[in-house]
Amino acid sequence: MQDTLTDAQICQPENMVYCRTALMTQAPLSYCPGCGHGTAHRLIMEVIEEMKMQANTIGVAPVGCSVLAYDFLDIDMQQAAHGRAPAVATGIKRLYPDKFVFTYQGDGDLAAIGTGETIHACNRGENITIFFVNNGIYGMTGGQMAPTTLPGMKTATSPFGRDTETMGHPLKITELIANLPGTYFVSRQSVHTPANVRKAKKAIEKAIQYQKLNKGLNFVEIVSNCNSGWKMTPLESNKWMEENMFPFYPLGDIKVPK
Amino acid sequence: MATVKGRIVIDTERCKGCQLCAPACKEGTIAMSKNLNSKGYQFATSINDDCTGCINCALVCPDGAITVYRVKLN
Amino acid sequence: MKEIRLMKGNEAIAEGVIRAGCDGYFGYPITPQSEVLEYLMANKTKERTGMIVLQAESEIASIHMVYGGAASGKRVMTSSSSPGISLMQEGISFMAGTELPCLLLNVVRGGPGLGTIQPSQSDYFQAVKGGGHGDYKMIVLAPASVQEMYDFAKLGFELAFKHRIQVMVLSDGAIGQMMEKVELDEQVPRWTDEEIVKLHPWSTTGKTPDRERNIITSLDLNPVKQEIINRNLQKKFKHIEETEVRFERIMCDDAEYLFVAYGSSARICQKAVSLGRAKGIKVGLLRPITLFPYPSKELEKLAKQVKGMLSVEMSAGQMVEDVRLSVNGAVPVEHYGRLGGIIPAPDEVLNVLEEKFIKENLLCKTH
Ligand SMILES: Cc1ncc(C[n+]2csc(CCOP(=O)(O)OP(=O)(O)O)c2C)c(N)n1
Ligand code: SF4
Ligand code: SF4
Ligand code: SF4
Ligand SMILES: [Mg+2]
Numbered sequence: 100m101q102d103t104l105t106d107a108q109i110c111q112p113e114n115m116v117y118c119r120t121a122l123m124t125q126a127p128l129s130y131c132p133g134c135g136h137g138t139a140h141r142l143i144m145e146v147i148e149e150m151k152m153q154a155n156t157i158g159v160a161p162v163g164c165s166v167l168a169y170d171f172l173d174i175d176m177q178q179a180a181h182g183r184a185p186a187v188a189t190g191i192k193r194l195y196p197d198k199f200v201f202t203y204q205g206d207g208d209l210a211a212i213g214t215g216e217t218i219h220a221c222n223r224g225e226n227i228t229i230f231f232v233n234n235g236i237y238g239m240t241g242g243q244m245a246p247t248t249l250p251g252m253k254t255a256t257s258p259f260g261r262d263t264e265t266m267g268h269p270l271k272i273t274e275l276i277a278n279l280p281g282t283y284f285v286s287r288q289s290v291h292t293p294a295n296v297r298k299a300k301k302a303i304e305k306a307i308q309y310q311k312l313n314k315g316l317n318f319v320e321i322v323s324n325c326n327s328g329w330k331m332t333p334l335e336s337n338k339w340m341e342e343n344m345f346p347f348y349p350l351g352d353i354k355v356p357k
Numbered sequence: 358m359a360t361v362k363g364r365i366v367i368d369t370e371r372c373k374g375c376q377l378c379a380p381a382c383k384e385g386t387i388a389m390s391k392n393l394n395s396k397g398y399q400f401a402t403s404i405n406d407d408c409t410g411c412i413n414c415a416l417v418c419p420d421g422a423i424t425v426y427r428v429k430l431n
Numbered sequence: 432m433k434e435i436r437l438m439k440g441n442e443a444i445a446e447g448v449i450r451a452g453c454d455g456y457f458g459y460p461i462t463p464q465s466e467v468l469e470y471l472m473a474n475k476t477k478e479r480t481g482m483i484v485l486q487a488e489s490e491i492a493s494i495h496m497v498y499g500g501a502a503s504g505k506r507v508m509t510s511s512s513s514p515g516i517s518l519m520q521e522g523i524s525f526m527a528g529t530e531l532p533c534l535l536l537n538v539v540r541g542g543p544g545l546g547t548i549q550p551s552q553s554d555y556f557q558a559v560k561g562g563g564h565g566d567y568k569m570i571v572l573a574p575a576s577v578q579e580m581y582d583f584a585k586l587g588f589e590l591a592f593k594h595r596i597q598v599m600v601l602s603d604g605a606i607g608q609m610m611e612k613v614e615l616d617e618q619v620p621r622w623t624d625e626e627i628v629k630l631h632p633w634s635t636t637g638k639t640p641d642r643e644r645n646i647i648t649s650l651d652l653n654p655v656k657q658e659i660i661n662r663n664l665q666k667k668f669k670h671i672e673e674t675e676v677r678f679e680r681i682m683c684d685d686a687e688y689l690f691v692a693y694g695s696s697a698r699i700c701q702k703a704v705s706l707g708r709a710k711g712i713k714v715g716l717l718r719p720i721t722l723f724p725y726p727s728k729e730l731e732k733l734a735k736q737v738k739g740m741l742s743v744e745m746s747a748g749q750m751v752e753d754v755r756l757s758v759n760g761a762v763p764v765e766h767y768g769r770l771g772g773i774i775p776a777p778d779e780v781l782n783v784l785e786e787k788f789i790k791e792n793l794l795c796k797t798h
Contacts, residue, residue, distance in 0.1 A: 153637075153638055154637045154638060154639045154640070155637050156637060156638075157503065157635050157636070157637060159499070160648075166650060167650075169644075169646045169648060173638065173644055174637075174638050174644055175635035175636065175637055175638045175644050175645045175646070176635065176644070176645075176646050176647070176648075177498070177499065177502045177503075177635055177646075177647040177648075178529075178646070178647060178648035178649065178650055179495065179498070179499075179525075180495060180498075180521055180522065180525050183491070183492070183495035183498075183521075183522070186487070186491070186492040186493075186495035186496050186498075186499070187495050187496070187498050187499035187502075188499060189485070189487075189492075189496050189499065190455065190457065190495065190496035190497060190498060190499025190500040190501075190503075190507065191499040191500065191502070191503050191635075193455060193483045193485060193496070193500070194454055194455050194483060194499075194500045194503060194505045194507070195503060195624070195636070198636075198637055215488060215489060215491070215492065216488075216491075216492055216495070219487075219488035219492065
């Protein structure tokens with residue numbers, strides 16, 4: 100008899116074990132098929148929903164593919180100029196020390212044009228949370244070289260591969276800021292497999308939870324794919340990411356509270 | 358002996374046909390449909406009854422297109 | 432009895448913002464205005480009113496901190512001098528696009544480049560014509576005394592929130608550094624977070640179930656919508672031009688010649704008016720207090736009465752363009768300026784006025 104349960108009998112609200120969080124809006128995501136931005140958004144919103152923090156949260160969107168994050172996240176949000184999100188978040192948090200304030204930034208935004216704002220927010224130990232999506236490329240503007248682009252990696256502005264002699268070396272900004280006394284929790288994750296999604300969510304939970312301690316800046320990097328910029332299918336891009344990005348940007352916690 | 362039974366419901370209009378969910382499923386429950394949704398994407402679809410409701414597919418779906426149900430048997 | 436103190440211009444505006452209920456100041460040191468940040472720090476504003484003061488890593492960071500605070504409905508400000516204000520243009524443009532209220536102080540020094548640390552009025556164009564990218568204006572207030580430095584703190588915040596616009600106090604090194612007596616008024620209480628939610632329902636304070644989420648953005652990729660947004664901005668600027676013009680008329684009623692000058696130059700010209708009157712020259716001074724909106728209508732009226740106008744500025748001739756636009760050829764308009772941080776003397780500007788208009792006329796008559 101049990102084997103004859105119909106779809107309708109199973110698909111009842113009380114049996115639901117997973118659905119898109121209500122804190123994601125109905126708007127279809129503007130991201131390319133398979134892009135990790137969508138998963139990263141969802142995890143952050145899941146945690147905010149589970150912690151019942153919607154009314155207490157102010158988010159800051161960057162310039163990059165996630166410039167329209169505020170269309171998808173059902174929370175109060177500000178759109179910052181390219182790279183300035185950590186300064187914007189500093190302004191909010193200093194004036195609203197009891198709110199949860201976070202930025203969501205790409206690698207060009209955070210590690211190129213916004214390096215100064217990033218490092219100084221970290222160094223001052225601003226009690227904000229930064230979610231950093233590193234896809235090694237400028238996704239939004241059509242796949243140009245980013246500070247995080249791997250050596251030899253082909254992009255629109257390094258068509259023969261990144262030549263470190265003339266184009267510099269990829270910047271491990273996460274390791275860099277982990278060295279600053281102002282950061283409290285620093286972790287690097289990915290969201291391309293179920294196991295990685297689960298780990299990333301735990302790190303996001305901590306980065307949000309820890310903000311309440313006022314112990315400094317919490318930072319989660321998500322190494323992600325840009326299948327459009329990398330010119331691969333989503334599945335290929337995830338494989339390429341495992342083989343090439345992870346050796347250079349190893350996953351795991353980089354700085355954990357004692 | 359299976360002690361749980363799962364089902365997925367895919368929002369085919371939200372699905373972008375990225376295929377990330379299919380290899381995430383150990384039960385081989387998901388494949389890409391031959392049909393296209395209104396945006397022209399070949400959406401994902403459930404092809405067998407072996408779903409255990411493990412939610413792995415939903416976790417990796419960037420567009421949040423998958424809802425998962427699970428019932429415990431006996 | 433009002434409290435009276437002898438203060439520097441920069442200190443006066445710092446005291447002014449504290450008393451105006453300012454919530455946050457974000458800034459970076461630069462001469463000749465570092466006293467603002469120094470005064471605020473020394474005054475332990477956190478303990479006095481709860482006001483936050485933060486030294487940022489750059490002017491770029493400062494203005495974007497201001498953006499964050501303003502977008503959450505707080506009274507926030509920054510101050511700097513010319514090179515620093517140039518760095519802030521990105522943030523100012525973003526605040527224009529998102530209609531965020533804030534107070535900005537530029538204690539102008541000479542440029543271009545590092546220029547000099549001496550007073551100048553060479554940032555008029557940048558302040559009045561919209562120094563950053565895009566079609567926008569901000570309200571620009573030009574203090575000519577230490578008292579006005581103080582007063583424009585409160586007025587600036589009032590106008591900023593009334594119109595959801597950036598208000599710049601365009602001062603200069605002379606006004607910033609000089610000492611005069613200042614009448615202080617009562618402390619305006621800072622808004623509570625609950626008051627902000629009520630007063631500024633657009634601000635990002637956290638989405639509660641009783642309302643839709645608030646979004647502060649200057650982006651709209653739809654050209655039709657973007658045009659509407661821009662047209663509405665222009666409507667607002669027009670409204671401000673119609674309602675917020677401020678100026679001072681000094682000996683204008685019977686004037687045959689007119690100085691037009693703001694800030695430090697206006698003080699010089701006021702003295703020159705006295706010198707001229709003593710010589711029997713019927714000269715007056717129109718002192719624009721708001722540089723945007725500009726007192727064009729007043730100048731247009733005066734153009735029917737006077738024989739010539741002399742725009743006196745510590746610049747190579749910036750405001751003079753607005754004087755000319757205002758009178759539209761009705762009377763001759765000349766410019767006199769000193770550059771590089773030199774403040775002209777009253778007899779010097781009176782001489783110029785006489786040479787440009789009066790002696791020339793005599794010459795014409797004898798020919
Ligand atoms: C001041 C400024 N310079 C340049 C740009 C153009 N621009 C937009 S997004 C972008 C790069 C974004 O890359 P990243 O931060 O890595 O985000 P992604 O799109 O890869 O997620 C650039 C250069 C801009 N909008 N503003
Ligand atoms: S361009 Fe790259 S980063 Fe941007 S949405 Fe597409 S895949 Fe994602
Ligand atoms: S819930 Fe688990 S078993 Fe069911 S389809 Fe998804 S991945 Fe497969
Ligand atoms: S992961 Fe989501 S969007 Fe991608 S094919 Fe599966 S259901 Fe569709
Ligand atoms: Mg990127």
